Amino acid sequence: MNELPETAGNRLDPWFGSYAARAHGMRASEIRALFAVANRPEVVSLAGGMPYLEGLPLDVIADTMQRLIATKGTTALQYGSGQGEESLREHITQVVALEGVSAHPDDVVVTTGSQSALDLVTRIFVDPGDVVVTEAPSYVGALGVFRSYQADVVQVPLDADGLVPEELDAALARLATEGRRVKFLYTVPNFQNPAGVTLSAARRPQILEICRRHGVLVVEDNPYGLLGFDDEPLPALRSYDTDGVLYLGSFSKTFAPGYRVGFVIAPHAVRDKLVLASESAVLSPSNASQLAVATYLETCDWKAQIKDYREMYRDRRDALVGALGEYLPTASWNVPRGGFFVWVRLPEGLDARAMLPRAVTARVAYVPGTAFYYDGSGSDHMRLSFCFPTPERIREGVRRLAGVVNAESELVQIFGTSAQPDPDAEDVEGPAPDLA
Amino acid sequence: MNELPETAGNRLDPWFGSYAARAHGMRASEIRALFAVANRPEVVSLAGGMPYLEGLPLDVIADTMQRLIATKGTTALQYGSGQGEESLREHITQVVALEGVSAHPDDVVVTTGSQSALDLVTRIFVDPGDVVVTEAPSYVGALGVFRSYQADVVQVPLDADGLVPEELDAALARLATEGRRVKFLYTVPNFQNPAGVTLSAARRPQILEICRRHGVLVVEDNPYGLLGFDDEPLPALRSYDTDGVLYLGSFSKTFAPGYRVGFVIAPHAVRDKLVLASESAVLSPSNASQLAVATYLETCDWKAQIKDYREMYRDRRDALVGALGEYLPTASWNVPRGGFFVWVRLPEGLDARAMLPRAVTARVAYVPGTAFYYDGSGSDHMRLSFCFPTPERIREGVRRLAGVVNAESELVQIFGTSAQPDPDAEDVEGPAPDLA
Numbered sequence: 001m002n003e004l005p006e007t008a009g010n011r012l013d014p015w016f017g018s019y020a021a022r023a024h025g026m027r028a029s030e031i032r033a034l035f036a037v038a039n040r041p042e043v044v045s046l047a048g049g050m051p052y053l054e055g056l057p058l059d060v061i062a063d064t065m066q067r068l069i070a071t072k073g074t075t076a077l078q079y080g081s082g083q084g085e086e087s088l089r090e091h092i093t094q095v096v097a098l099e100g101v102s103a104h105p106d107d108v109v110v111t112t113g114s115q116s117a118l119d120l121v122t123r124i125f126v127d128p129g130d131v132v133v134t135e136a137p138s139y140v141g142a143l144g145v146f147r148s149y150q151a152d153v154v155q156v157p158l159d160a161d162g163l164v165p166e167e168l169d170a171a172l173a174r175l176a177t178e179g180r181r182v183k184f185l186y187t188v189p190n191f192q193n194p195a196g197v198t199l200s201a202a203r204r205p206q207i208l209e210i211c212r213r214h215g216v217l218v219v220e221d222n223p224y225g226l227l228g229f230d231d232e233p234l235p236a237l238r239s240y241d242t243d244g245v246l247y248l249g250s251f252s253k254t255f256a257p258g259y260r261v262g263f264v265i266a267p268h269a270v271r272d273k274l275v276l277a278s279e280s281a282v283l284s285p286s287n288a289s290q291l292a293v294a295t296y297l298e299t300c301d302w303k304a305q306i307k308d309y310r311e312m313y314r315d316r317r318d319a320l321v322g323a324l325g326e327y328l329p330t331a332s333w334n335v336p337r338g339g340f341f342v343w344v345r346l347p348e349g350l351d352a353r354a355m356l357p358r359a360v361t362a363r364v365a366y367v368p369g370t371a372f373y374y375d376g377s378g379s380d381h382m383r384l385s386f387c388f389p390t391p392e393r394i395r396e397g398v399r400r401l402a403g404v405v406n407a408e409s410e411l412v413q414i415f416g417t418s419a420q421p422d423p424d425a426e427d428v429e430g431p432a433p434d435l436a
Numbered sequence: 437m438n439e440l441p442e443t444a445g446n447r448l449d450p451w452f453g454s455y456a457a458r459a460h461g462m463r464a465s466e467i468r469a470l471f472a473v474a475n476r477p478e479v480v481s482l483a484g485g486m487p488y489l490e491g492l493p494l495d496v497i498a499d500t501m502q503r504l505i506a507t508k509g510t511t512a513l514q515y516g517s518g519q520g521e522e523s524l525r526e527h528i529t530q531v532v533a534l535e536g537v538s539a540h541p542d543d544v545v546v547t548t549g550s551q552s553a554l555d556l557v558t559r560i561f562v563d564p565g566d567v568v569v570t571e572a573p574s575y576v577g578a579l580g581v582f583r584s585y586q587a588d589v590v591q592v593p594l595d596a597d598g599l600v601p602e603e604l605d606a607a608l609a610r611l612a613t614e615g616r617r618v619k620f621l622y623t624v625p626n627f628q629n630p631a632g633v634t635l636s637a638a639r640r641p642q643i644l645e646i647c648r649r650h651g652v653l654v655v656e657d658n659p660y661g662l663l664g665f666d667d668e669p670l671p672a673l674r675s676y677d678t679d680g681v682l683y684l685g686s687f688s689k690t691f692a693p694g695y696r697v698g699f700v701i702a703p704h705a706v707r708d709k710l711v712l713a714s715e716s717a718v719l720s721p722s723n724a725s726q727l728a729v730a731t732y733l734e735t736c737d738w739k740a741q742i743k744d745y746r747e748m749y750r751d752r753r754d755a756l757v758g759a760l761g762e763y764l765p766t767a768s769w770n771v772p773r774g775g776f777f778v779w780v781r782l783p784e785g786l787d788a789r790a791m792l793p794r795a796v797t798a799r800v801a802y803v804p805g806t807a808f809y810y811d812g813s814g815s816d817h818m819r820l821s822f823c824f825p826t827p828e829r830i831r832e833g834v835r836r837l838a839g840v841v842n843a844e845s846e847l848v849q850i851f852g853t854s855a856q857p858d859p860d861a862e863d864v865e866g867p868a869p870d871l872a
Binding site: 012013014015016018019020021022023026050051053054056058059061062063065066067068069070073074075076077078079080112113115116119123124125126127130141144145148149183184217243244252256257258259260267269270273276277279280281282283284285286287288289292 | 456548549555562680720
């Protein structure tokens with residue numbers, strides 16, 4: 001029998017003793033509290049992953065929404081199918097064809113953003129204690145999902161050409177020797193979040209061969225693939241292997257995140273499980289959102305919009321990288337060829353997490369590298385986003401950041417350390433929306 | 437090490453050996469296949485829980501959507517907060533005040549329909565093997581969620597006044613003696629799905645006292661509460677007890693399900709966990725959907741719309757009950773005072789599940805009672821929905837159903853049984869969207 005709440009709980013939470021094991025790790029971190037401050041307009045946020053939407057043709061979209069409700073309202077406002085609207089699934093096959101993926105609408109499951117796709121994939125595959133392999137570093141929101149399903153995450157190094165095949169092979173061999181159950185490799189092959197790197201064309205078949213050999217499914221998360229600044233997109237991993245790869249896509253970065261429309265392309269048996277899991281989670285994804293996205297794809301020149309986005313984000317990347325060269329020459333960074341993020345290594349001895357409160361005080365925010373590692377390492381790195389602020393604000397943000405970094409560096413030179421990290425400090429536990 | 441998919445799987449699914457334990461129960465049932473047929477226009481579906489949306493002022497809603505995107509597009513199309521839009525949470529406190537619930541916007545968590553609320557509540561509370569107590573019968577979509585989290589569901593009888601307090605007390609006492617961990621009582625107090633009954637005013641404090649005494653949280657799911665045909669709404673359970681009740685609400689039945697906007701009102705500590713779980717599941721609920729619902733509540737006379745719905749659904753209830761009296765006097769049923777559903781007991785010896793294929797052949801569909809019981813009982817009942825078809829179609833549907841029932845009854849009288857249930861038959865495993 002459960003005890004009375006008065007005795008079982010604590011004074012703050014009468015249900016303290018009732019939570020599931022998976023809920024114990026769910027605590028708001030001090031970084032979250034800082035981000036509440038960082039959202040103030042006077043702070044330049046290089047932390048968030050929010051796309052910049054001012055360039056969208058809002059009047060045109062508004063008119064298409066009007067027509068959608070006026071002419072198809074009883075469908076748009078009704079429950080839909082668990083798998084998603086067929087017209088949207090058709091369009092999705094055309095979008096992914098740009099990266100060489102040949103899919104049938106039957107292969108597609110529409111989800112409430114690709115975050116929900118990640119959640120559902122993990123739900124159907126991961127038992128507590130199972131291993132998920134990811135890049136080191138990896139997307140904070142994915143790590144949060146894996147943690148919430150009590151997975152054990154093993155991270156494998158990447159370099160300028162993405163995930164390192166030899167390191168992956170060695171890690172999978174080691175895990176096999178240890179008798180661990182590896183459920184899948186989670187990878188962001190294009191303009192990786194947070195590292196900004198892209199898996200080279202040469203490595204793509206190698207990674208697939210290694211996973212196939214070890215019997216490991218590949219979960220390919222590709223929100224940024226069409227946002228390359230210079231080159232045509234590389235073929236998706238899914239384009240090489242339809243049985244061994246689940247492909248996760250999203251309209252959040254190429255159109256708008258507010259509709260929460262993402263998708264999975266999966267082998268049929270896995271697709272069936274995903275549909276059942278999705279029905280359990282939400283009954284059906286929003287028809288209104290799905291038809292809005294389908295109507296946008298039908299009636300607007302979405303390829304031209306993506307081209308506009310690419311140019312805008314390239315300008316912002318250039319602004320960020322230029323400002324880093326000017327203001328922060330003591331740090332080092334990569335120059336991403338697409339996406340939203342630059343991964344910065346701080347000068348020797350600095351701790352990005354410990355420094356964050358001082359940065360926010362100086363009115364600039366970033367995400368410390370520790371958020372992207374399961375084991376809490378990464379304090380020598382920070383992720384800087386160039387997606388949301390204007391180029392002028394990006395330059396100003398880096399200028400402020402350089403002031404903080406240089407002051408910290410002086411302390412390190414004088415005292416050998418800038419500050420002790422707070423022993424109670426935690427990483428970002430959940431994928432706070434502005435970290436997407 | 438995982439084995440190679442070729443050897444670990446079967447020929448149809450190379451990942452057969454990789455699924456999580458929770459995924460093993462996820463199989464499409466033969467009832468699902470039937471419902472694909474039942475969705476054909478020539479079939480009168482008394483199976484679905486879809487609201488009838490023709491009465492909505494679509495032109496007005498279309499215009500408000502146009503203005504929403506044109507004037508607040510960069511907010512509506514952007515990521516939002518994990519807890520949900522503050523303006524919508526404000527409105528929600530006014531909606532629930534109609535049932536005596538006093539809530540602050542801080543107490544509200546917006547979810548992707550109330551199905552997602554159910555999923556997140558179960559996620560934070562239920563470990564495999566934990567017990568969830570529900571009414572017998574109970575909502576099929578809730579049973580599916582509990583099953584997917586590997587809960588053990590114990591169902592307690594209800595009567596014409598709802599859940600029976602003495603039965604609940606006895607069940608909780610028995611479970612305590614057995615050392616079982618009961619995580620919560622899941623109850624639909626108003627116009628219950630599927631039984632159509634309402635928990636009486638007298639029983640409400642009794643149920644709460646029993647749960648408090650046993651240290652059991654109450655999850656009050658109330659999608660239909662404002663859809664009473666005759667009386668003012670009874671006070672919600674949450675109105676008596678803010679610490680011991682999680683209140684789940686939805687706009688799917690009082691406005692439109694296509695936006696997928698539901699919510700939870702929770703004690704603060706539980707709310708914090710729900711927000712973190714929601715961020716892990718979807719990052720943030722759709723801003724476009726939330727602002728659409730908030731704008732509707734602001735600019736349209738939503739109370740008048742609910743009044744229209746009540747009258748329309750009362751007419752349909754009357755049509756269904758009238759047709760049952762005329763065509764199916766050998767069955768018995770309740771007369772619900774609100775909501776969407778009538779719970780019908782078949783004449784002695786008939787099996788609703790075994791009969792369903794013949795009903796669909798006769799172009800009428802319903803949900804067999806077995807879907808609403810965890811242990812597969814309930815074959816002597818069926819749920820008939822009066823929400824979606826017109827009164828004329830409802831009458832025609834019952835006429836067709838009576839033809840099938842009477843033919844079955846003749847077989848029973850002659851042979852003592854109408855048919856053997858298929859031993860391989862399964863219940864509806866997931867909450868198929870049209871069962872909502």
